[in-house]
Amino acid sequence: MDRILFGDNQFFGVNHMSEEKARTQAMRFQDTAAIIEVLDDAYAEGIRTFMCTTHERISEVCEHIRANREKYPEFKFYPCMPYAHKYANAAAELGVLGAIRSFLPEENAFGAALKGGLSLARKDIEGLASLLIDAEMKMFADLPAPIIFLQNVATDFLLGLGFDEAFRIFANHVRERYRAEPGFITMNAPLLCDRLERIGIRNPLICTNLNKIGFRMSGGIDAYENLIASGRCRLIAMSVFASGALPPREALEYVCSRPRIQSIVFGASSRRNIAQTCGLIQQLTSASSGA
Amino acid sequence: MLRAAIVGLGKMGLSHHSILNAHPEVTLKAVCDTSSYVLDMLSKYTGVKTYTDHEALLSKEALDCIIVATPSSFHADIVSAAIERGLHVFCEKPFGLDPQVGYRLADSAEHKGLINQVGYHYRFVAAFTEAKRLLDRKLIGELHHIRAEAYGPVVLRPKGSTWRSRKSEGGGCLFDYACHAIDLVNYLAARPQAVSGTVLNSVFSNDVDDEIYSTFHFPKGVKGQLATNWSDETFRKMSVKLCFWGTNGRINVDRQEIQVYLRSLPEPFEDFKPGWNLRYTTDLTRPVWFYMRGEEYSAQIDHFVQCIKTGATPISTFRTATDASLVATMMRDDAAKPYTAVVPLSAPALSITVQPVAKAPPKSLVRTLVARLLSAGET
Numbered sequence: 001m002d003r004i005l006f007g008d009n010q011f012f013g014v015n016h017m018s019e020e021k022a023r024t025q026a027m028r029f030q031d032t033a034a035i036i037e038v039l040d041d042a043y044a045e046g047i048r049t050f051m052c053t054t055h056e057r058i059s060e061v062c063e064h065i066r067a068n069r070e071k072y073p074e075f076k077f078y079p080c081m082p083y084a085h086k087y088a089n090a091a092a093e094l095g096v097l098g099a100i101r102s103f104l105p106e107e108n109a110f111g112a113a114l115k116g117g118l119s120l121a122r123k124d125i126e127g128l129a130s131l132l133i134d135a136e137m138k139m140f141a142d143l144p145a146p147i148i149f150l151q152n153v154a155t156d157f158l159l160g161l162g163f164d165e166a167f168r169i170f171a172n173h174v175r176e177r178y179r180a181e182p183g184f185i186t187m188n189a190p191l192l193c194d195r196l197e198r199i200g201i202r203n204p205l206i207c208t209n210l211n212k213i214g215f216r217m218s219g220g221i222d223a224y225e226n227l228i229a230s231g232r233c234r235l236i237a238m239s240v241f242a243s244g245a246l247p248p249r250e251a252l253e254y255v256c257s258r259p260r261i262q263s264i265v266f267g268a269s270s271r272r273n274i275a276q277t278c279g280l281i282q283q284l285t286s287a288s289s290g291a
Numbered sequence: 292m293l294r295a296a297i298v299g300l301g302k303m304g305l306s307h308h309s310i311l312n313a314h315p316e317v318t319l320k321a322v323c324d325t326s327s328y329v330l331d332m333l334s335k336y337t338g339v340k341t342y343t344d345h346e347a348l349l350s351k352e353a354l355d356c357i358i359v360a361t362p363s364s365f366h367a368d369i370v371s372a373a374i375e376r377g378l379h380v381f382c383e384k385p386f387g388l389d390p391q392v393g394y395r396l397a398d399s400a401e402h403k404g405l406i407n408q409v410g411y412h413y414r415f416v417a418a419f420t421e422a423k424r425l426l427d428r429k430l431i432g433e434l435h436h437i438r439a440e441a442y443g444p445v446v447l448r449p450k451g452s453t454w455r456s457r458k459s460e461g462g463g464c465l466f467d468y469a470c471h472a473i474d475l476v477n478y479l480a481a482r483p484q485a486v487s488g489t490v491l492n493s494v495f496s497n498d499v500d501d502e503i504y505s506t507f508h509f510p511k512g513v514k515g516q517l518a519t520n521w522s523d524e525t526f527r528k529m530s531v532k533l534c535f536w537g538t539n540g541r542i543n544v545d546r547q548e549i550q551v552y553l554r555s556l557p558e559p560f561e562d563f564k565p566g567w568n569l570r571y572t573t574d575l576t577r578p579v580w581f582y583m584r585g586e587e588y589s590a591q592i593d594h595f596v597q598c599i600k601t602g603a604t605p606i607s608t609f610r611t612a613t614d615a616s617l618v619a620t621m622m623r624d625d626a627a628k629p630y631t632a633v634v635p636l637s638a639p640a641l642s643i644t645v646q647p648v649a650k651a652p653p654k655s656l657v658r659t660l661v662a663r664l665l666s667a668g669e670t
Binding site: 014016018022023088091158161162163188214215245 | 301302305306308309310312313326328329332333335336337338525527528530532545546547548571572573574576578579580581582583584586
């Protein structure tokens, strides 16, 4: 796993600080070419991993990378699924079951859809989950996707329900079908780690908010500090800038001074910002490891 | 440990299920829904006890409290049955569709000393709480205008198969969406005394409204305007924004941030200064014990639990929620009233040429011209 991962919130109008900024970003990136331009900048700055949602527009990015593999020989994806708003909006319009049905694959009517119907009818969550995962993974066909994440709304929803079996089903399917490592994004890392261990997922890969001010670190910053120190899981830090509430150096000092945090995911829209953040991470990482 | 149950496992019911189940002071005893499919899944994988009939649930389970998250038209019956059994009740919004029933339920819950709360979760969004604090303190002086807006991507096609698209079940933008903005206006400023010029318009839906516009009239001549549209996909998710104009400044507030403009600051107040003052959700939001989809959803459930423990009155009650329904009902009635017609002025009016004058014409001349134009229009 690379030290620095590139996120995609900035491309899809996600901004936790300002609705106006979010809309400005949505306008700027409405053409996928604008997204690819930023990814080119990131690649030029040495970033090799794109940690992205399964937003439908990512499929256009995937097509571009597939068509230009020689230009991006080391480029890889860490897909994060499902894209929650897609499901939430569909659930309001079609009901919970209607939403699930609407995301089952349409083609291969005889195969997949029938299997989906059967899975639905038999309440076979394993079959159903596999179909939904496969539907989300289709856009990454033939592209390297060595880690596949369960998105935080899904992880935390299941965590709250106590539907722990779903984590095992997800992990197994990702390992068996995609030869990939399962990862879990969460806002409740201490609780999730306990639960994953309980169902036998040891040393899990967890991507979670890690920032100096404890923003969206549920369970409290102390529980997170203990989790980091325990070495019970491999950690990827997200939201290190707490949505812009922290100045870059101060924010990165916090994560870089904790060597057990393996990777840092961040999003940026300009080459200057990408270069600055990468530079700071490298500088602070080597400072903290005493290199 | 509080013993709880949930009736209705749609999008909101499932969300409450997850949050409530994660609460350290609550035991979720049972859930109830008409879909045996969802129930079987939950029972198989989480072990929760399930019912298809809320009466059976209420009579068989020993409970302290209940969450009602069925389609709106079922709220009143289930809430009434729960109150009868002495349970504390958290009900999804809107609280009933008939304000008379709503106030009656509020009376009976209050009479029995039961905690009653409604899921107007925007009251728990930190930026709106901060806006209330500043408005109550009259930081922007005396209010004179309010604008409330809510937009989002709910109905984007002329179809829809759930209760949300059926008027008879409480669907429609007015009760399902605009109510959030109305409730925030009630909470942050005051309940309007009158409404006028209401427009309920359908964009895609056959049976219900998709966009709503209305003018609110408050005490002391304060006016407000409401604009809501749930057929707007330029917003990634529901977005509610309120603006307040006062004699000493202005407040813009949404989920992410609060912008406060102050003309002056007669006496020092915290670190506010004249001109713009910005506060972000990251600074204002208090952490929650479990985060699923926004702090406010967890915070409102915890608030319910804490109110049960301490006997405090929730900040969103049956009564305040019914106030929102009452305003919505007034708007619905107002929308049926005739509008003021714009009477076109006919051709002769255009043939009148007015000689340019070096200075503004005296009022009497304007009046004469207007009278002439109007009489020309009538012929």
